[in-house]
Amino acid sequence: MGSLIEAAALDELLRLLKPKYRIYAPVRLPGKGRFSDTDLIGYAEINRSRDIVFNERSYFSPKEILFPVNQTLFYFTESQWREPETDDREILVFLRSCDLEAVKRLDQALLHNGPYPDSYYQEARAKVKFVLMECQEEFEGCFCASMGTNESRDYAFSIRPENGAYLCDVREDLEELFGRLGKPREHEPAFVREHKNPVRLPDNPEAFSEHPFWREYSERCIACGRCNVVCPTCSCFSLQDIFYDDNPKVGERRRVWAGCQIDGFADLAGGHSYRRDKGERMRYKVLHKIYHFKEHFGVNLCVGCGRCDYACPEYISFSRCVNKLAELEDSTKAEANRKLGDTSAAVEVKKDVK
Ligand code: SF4
Numbered sequence: 004m005g006s007l008i009e010a011a012a013l014d015e016l017l018r019l020l021k022p023k024y025r026i027y028a029p030v031r032l033p034g035k036g037r038f039s040d041t042d043l044i045g046y047a048e049i050n051r052s053r054d055i056v057f058n059e060r061s062y063f064s065p066k067e068i069l070f071p072v073n074q075t076l077f078y079f080t081e082s083q084w085r086e087p088e089t090d091d092r093e094i095l096v097f098l099r100s101c102d103l104e105a106v107k108r109l110d111q112a113l114l115h116n117g118p119y120p121d122s123y124y125q126e127a128r129a130k131v132k133f134v135l136m137e138c139q140e141e142f143e144g145c146f147c148a149s150m151g152t153n154e155s156r157d158y159a160f161s162i163r164p165e166n167g168a169y170l171c172d173v174r175e176d177l178e179e180l181f182g183r184l185g186k187p188r189e190h191e192p193a194f195v196r197e198h199k200n201p202v203r204l205p206d207n208p209e210a211f212s213e214h215p216f217w218r219e220y221s222e223r224c225i226a227c228g229r230c231n232v233v234c235p236t237c238s239c240f241s242l243q244d245i246f247y248d249d250n251p252k253v254g255e256r257r258r259v260w261a262g263c264q265i266d267g268f269a270d271l272a273g274g275h276s277y278r279r280d281k282g283e284r285m286r287y288k289v290l291h292k293i294y295h296f297k298e299h300f301g302v303n304l305c306v307g308c309g310r311c312d313y314a315c316p317e318y319i320s321f322s323r324c325v326n327k328l329a330e331l332e333d334s335t336k337a338e339a340n341r342k343l344g345d346t347s348a349a350v351e352v353k354k355d356v357k
């Protein structure tokens with residue numbers, strides 16, 4: 004059902020939904036940007052439509068609503084433990100198509116990756132509905148259409164700002180509310196179909212695992228981990244036991260985001276590490292995002308949001324890296340074909356000589 008809803012009516016709709024839902028959207032966080040006196044676009048609970056930032060990409064993704072940066076798993080004493088109480092309300096998240104597709108990748112990693120689902124994620128996920136924020140044009144450096152994540156339709160309603168009001172495509176059980184507060188208006192959501200800088204995936208990037216290509220990143224990467232924390236599909240975490248100062252026999256276990264580019268992530272007992280070199284970490288990340296995850300789950304892990312390129316202080320571009328791999332594959336195939344051609348020509352010459 005299509006609907007045109009004025010800003011005041013959308014505010015009323017949000018107010019009516021509030022007792023049932025926690026509502027999250029990208030908002031402007033003044034002074035929280037990475038440089039002094041700059042703002043950050045991040046996710047927070049909202050009460051009114053004018054708080055939603057439509058015209059900028061959020062620095063952090065909505066992942067943190069389902070999978071918090073820092074989450075207490077349980078509290079313990081010497082003899083007992085209990086899980087934290089949770090908010091029973093459902094969750095409504097305003098997000099873009101790539102981020103909606105990213106949640107499906109998180110589902111694979113956290114719910115279907117072995118015999119036991121992540122129960123904390125599972126509980127939050129069961130409560131979530133999505134509001135699709137339309138992208139009428141791409142943001143700088145994104146490549147969702149290259150990754151096939153530009154068109155997601157698993158939403159409760161879609162939303163597009165239009166002359167001070169909002170155009171929506173309404174589904175599920177919100178039709179009655181929109182029927183009451185909005186006006187009927189045919190509407191089909193827009194999706195980005197092409198990019199200024201599309202990304203081309205190599206067929207077999209693993210063939211270049213040992214290629215010197217990766218050494219460039221050993222020099223340039225400073226292991227800050229920004230690319231990991233802004234990524235909507237990175238789901239690694241480490242565990243921390245915290246003992247309270249006033250009673251060191253009591254405490255809590257937390258999980259905290261971790262990332263494969265960060266020092267210590269691949270360390271083992273005995274002082275060993277799988278990947279000390281930052282170029283090796285880049286290789287691990289890139290191949291996981293565009294190759295290994297697909298081998299297990301049938302879809303690429305990267306959804307082409309472009310956040311990692313934007314966040315990297317060293318101007319390391321994930322998308323350029325993937326394109327360079329595709330170019331490397333092209334030149335390797337061309338060289339192999341040329342050699343094959345030379346060999347066939349040589350055989351032809353030998354035949355002629357006989
Ligand atoms: S790897 Fe980069 S472009 Fe791909 S989903 Fe993660 S942050 Fe977005």
Ligand code: SF4
Nearest residue numbers: 224225227228230315
């Ligand atoms: S953001 Fe850039 S410098 Fe930081 S860990 Fe990632 S690739 Fe390395």
